[in-house]
Amino acid sequence: AQSVTQLGSHVSVSEGALVLLRCNYSSSVPPYLFWYVQYPNQGLQLLLKYTSAATLVKGINGFEAEFKKSETSFHLTKPSAHMSDAAEYFCAVSDIGGYNKLIFGAGTRLAVHP
């Protein structure tokens, strides 16, 4: 069965520092992977997705993620954190044959301090 593990339920960085949110997946077939962001009292917004076209995926708001098959990882990064990046981030994998069923990780809450 497919699964997603996000390492670190809370990450805190200084404004301007590198953001690194970790995601490891388990899948028996090439996966489709996603990062979503959730701001307080809102739904989820798609940041970026990996669909096998390129291993380095660029998303919105300056985020990017690199698919590493050998490490079964899809970590999310941003070179310079901004206060507005404070939110909860979810990594997800598309379920095989599950149409629009996504399997989500537990989430990582990112705090950005001045």
Added chain:
Amino acid sequence: KAGVTQTPRYLIKTRGQQVTLSCSPISGHRSVSWYQQTPGQGLQFLFEYFSETQRNKGNFPGRFSGRQFSNSRSEMNVSTLELGDSALYLCASATTGLAYNSPLHFGNGTRLTVT
């Protein structure tokens, strides 16, 4: 283009009651899926509808049901509410059937509190 609209935003119900949540997808989107979000279990898939047909169902009891109308609007119903049903219920719409080429667009959710 209007986003996914969920109504109501907040609901308070008593144990044993039933509740109906509504979701209006983005215009042109034919797929609607539902997720439950709780602090303990995280985001869990409930079910997905496409052109009024349920194509996939998560591991939830039969008290949780849904339907989709011809205009793609969807409702989900929870009967005989339990305290553990308290959660944020998220609806997501997409143009087609597969998440990899038709990303999900989420609504802001309905916060259900069961007392």
